[in-house]
Amino acid sequence: MVMEDSEAPHHLLLLRNFMSQGVLHRQPLLYASPAHSPRAFLGTLPAPIPPRTHLHTPSQQQEEDLRIAWQYKKYFGNEQMFVESHRGNHWDFCNEFDLRKSLDRQLLGAAHIDCVNLQDVEDLASLRDRCSAFLAPFARTEEGITCVGRVAIQSFCSPQCRYSNSDWDMLFFIKSLRSMLRSSNAVAMITFTPSVVSSSSVCMRWQHLADTLLSLRTIPDDDKEMAKLLTDYQDMFGLLHIHKVGRLNSQVPVILEATTYSLKVIRRKTLVLERLNQAPVDASGGGSLGGCSGSSSARLLDF
Amino acid sequence: MADLVCRGLRDGVLEGEYAPALLIKDTLQISLGVHVFNHFLLSLSSNISSGKAQSRGLVVVAFACPPCFYVDLLRSRGIGVASLSNWIRIVDCYSDPLGWKDKLLNSGFSAQLSSKSHDKSSVGDVECLFRDVGDAEKLSSLVFDLGRGLVGPGKGRFSVAIDSASELLRHTSLLSVSSLINNLRSHDQVASLFWLLHSDLHEPRAILSLEYLSSMVAGLEPIASPSTDAQRNHHNHLFQLEQNSRRGKLHMRLKRRNGRVKILFEEFDVEQGGIKFVPVSLGNAIRNDAILPKVQFNLQLTDKERGDRAKVILPFEHQGNGEDIKIYDGRGPIADAPKNIFPTPRLDESASATITTSSNGGKGEIHYFRDSDEEALDTDEDPDDDLDI
Numbered sequence: 254m255v256m257e258d259s260e261a262p263h264h265l266l267l268l269r270n271f272m273s274q275g276v277l278h279r280q281p282l283l284y285a286s287p288a289h290s291p292r293a294f295l296g297t298l299p300a301p302i303p304p305r306t307h308l309h310t311p312s313q314q315q316e317e318d319l320r321i322a323w324q325y326k327k328y329f330g331n332e333q334m335f336v337e338s339h340r341g342n343h344w345d346f347c348n349e350f351d352l353r354k355s356l357d358r359q360l361l362g363a364a365h366i367d368c369v370n371l372q373d374v375e376d377l378a379s380l381r382d383r384c385s386a387f388l389a390p391f392a393r394t395e396e397g398i399t400c401v402g403r404v405a406i407q408s409f410c411s412p413q414c415r416y417s418n419s420d421w422d423m424l425f426f427i428k429s430l431r432s433m434l435r436s437s438n439a440v441a442m443i444t445f446t447p448s449v450v451s452s453s454s455v456c457m458r459w460q461h462l463a464d465t466l467l468s469l470r471t472i473p474d475d476d477k478e479m480a481k482l483l484t485d486y487q488d489m490f491g492l493l494h495i496h497k498v499g500r501l502n503s504q505v506p507v508i509l510e511a512t513t514y515s516l517k518v519i520r521r522k523t524l525v526l527e528r529l530n531q532a533p534v535d536a537s538g539g540g541s542l543g544g545c546s547g548s549s550s551a552r553l554l555d556f
Numbered sequence: 557m558a559d560l561v562c563r564g565l566r567d568g569v570l571e572g573e574y575a576p577a578l579l580i581k582d583t584l585q586i587s588l589g590v591h592v593f594n595h596f597l598l599s600l601s602s603n604i605s606s607g608k609a610q611s612r613g614l615v616v617v618a619f620a621c622p623p624c625f626y627v628d629l630l631r632s633r634g635i636g637v638a639s640l641s642n643w644i645r646i647v648d649c650y651s652d653p654l655g656w657k658d659k660l661l662n663s664g665f666s667a668q669l670s671s672k673s674h675d676k677s678s679v680g681d682v683e684c685l686f687r688d689v690g691d692a693e694k695l696s697s698l699v700f701d702l703g704r705g706l707v708g709p710g711k712g713r714f715s716v717a718i719d720s721a722s723e724l725l726r727h728t729s730l731l732s733v734s735s736l737i738n739n740l741r742s743h744d745q746v747a748s749l750f751w752l753l754h755s756d757l758h759e760p761r762a763i764l765s766l767e768y769l770s771s772m773v774a775g776l777e778p779i780a781s782p783s784t785d786a787q788r789n790h791h792n793h794l795f796q797l798e799q800n801s802r803r804g805k806l807h808m809r810l811k812r813r814n815g816r817v818k819i820l821f822e823e824f825d826v827e828q829g830g831i832k833f834v835p836v837s838l839g840n841a842i843r844n845d846a847i848l849p850k851v852q853f854n855l856q857l858t859d860k861e862r863g864d865r866a867k868v869i870l871p872f873e874h875q876g877n878g879e880d881i882k883i884y885d886g887r888g889p890i891a892d893a894p895k896n897i898f899p900t901p902r903l904d905e906s907a908s909a910t911i912t913t914s915s916n917g918g919k920g921e922i923h924y925f926r927d928s929d930e931e932a933l934d935t936d937e938d939p940d941d942d943l944d945i
Binding site: 412448 | 731
């Protein structure tokens, strides 16, 4: 569950990475959005950055796999793609995406993506049925995990959706989606804006329903105070705060080193989450606004 | 700055994005929202009529003032008077928003109403009467039709101004208003839109939803905060009322494309000729502490820092430059004492004699000289050892 900030579209970046990863690993995807044409969003999914050459898989084998992949793609349809994924994936687990390039059209076309326009949804029961129909093939069986499904719901409580007044229905939908996910091999990512949810108790319940809860904050532009406090103020454009991390089968909690990360896009290419670094307070009263890296020099330290 | 907002409205929308939307909100304390709205309306109108704006037409949905008010306002500033009907349309939701007069007429009630309803001012083709404010979809389709009529069916764009969204919210639900604004923003031919809202008339959720849908929010605030002292209250109250009837502070939050929020403060003064904005450099009323957590210092070193650290000369470590190591321990030159390569370990103080280790051929010697009696005792020494009680 991702809590958006009503003033920034950062949740879209996270959603894009999530969906792109799903498409790459050939996991069926259900995408729901309040926009007029959800399909248009698919065109903005980022392409993966090809893994660097010094990977553990030898390149020869990769060549072979690629050849097999190409041949299968040529002769068989969608279903065979799943079989091929057992043989050695075309893409290893990919976590980095290039935001400047969009995902290959062929991959998108071959992928199994369902789009739902949330504005057309009259009531949530129909959406629930749609989700359960989508998740039915991924039911947990004894054989193990063959395929994983992904559900991405963007801005679930947008004020222009018809069901947005009925808070309890929305909570019930999330609860039933969660129970469906527990019994199937699937993950879901839902973003919502806490400020437009009508009451704080509903918002609290919403947050408790999440396994993993993240929240996004914007930062003010051209803020000199903040530029003095943080070293990388120029590069970052938002903050990500991790409230809780899901641990379903373990009693050991996750203790994170840092719960707040800054969102940065490096060279306009990759989205990077970095720990916040505070600039040390300059005790000598120097006037520079730079961070700790700016003040290092090769002079002798004198005591 | 208000100029920034005006420019945002003038420049309009980029292909594939949602149109910029400005929300102006005021309160009972500082109810000058109408003046600010008129200011933005006039600036956008002058840009449109002189051709500088992306949009080529303007549709005004008038709830709080009659259409003739806007026409007179534009005329008084001399904006595009000659060709008003070419670029502006005003939807009249002021005269008969719910169609009551019409219904009364039809049911054959009074004759005096009939004369008023047919009283059209001279700007007949600019304004368009709308009688069914409760139906937001009809209103939006009317707005689209008028706009398309103004700019033609092709790629031309028009802007929309809603006089008072508070009136609209009174007649319809938040859901319909939200979907109306969303549809306007996502429409291919809308360049920009702005609307006024009186924020104390609505629930916080409605205000927050509309703020969520807009890309620029301009909030009016009183200059002086109300005093809490009861005794001076009356005097201050009058003074503040007088102040707030003319001056105020504008707090703008603009959502930028890079995801950051630009926050600006300006003071404005309503005068006879219009409204004047003065930028104010605020001593950071925005508190960043709420956003930032207590962060840690950067404990990792960059490569440059590592190199610099290696270059630092420390006084108590060997320089490694080939010379014999001399460890200066506070006494005079130790040329006569045998050279010690390793730092002297502290031995028991009774062992002031030298200990020669015969195992390594007499080469290594350990000398321990206790410097003075005032020195701090070793940890294994007990000062009460030489007490005999």
